[in-house]
Amino acid sequence: MPWTYILECRDGSFYTGSTNGDLEARIWEHNHDDAFAANFTRRRRPAALVYAERFDTVDAAFFREKQIQGWSRRKKIALIESRWEDLPSLSRSYGALRQAQRPNDG
Incomplete structure (x- = not known):
């Protein structure tokens, strides 16, 4: 198998x-x-x-x-731990995650 x-x-x-x-x-x-x-x-x-x-x-x-x-390490850990509900939220691209974490330049 x-x-x-x-x-x-x-x-x-x-x-x-x-x-x-x-x-x-x-x-x-x-x-x-x-x-x-x-x-x-x-x-x-x-x-x-x-x-x-x-x-x-x-x-x-x-x-x-x-x-x-x-996948990111965090997403792999969620899979290993059978945290199925967390997988979609961990699917954001690394770039989008980095963008969301940056403070506003404004």
């Missing part, structure tokens, strides 16, 4: 990936197998699974991986 997953690394950073096989084996690879681990997680071991979604197709899992990779 294809999966999209989020790992939390030793330094607190998140890694988002997808796999078309055994999720537990993939997590093991991130933590133990230098030949198959992503460079990102290899330097930040150990990495713990904090979120996973199962999909019907590899394409759907890969699409979701890319979608989540574009």
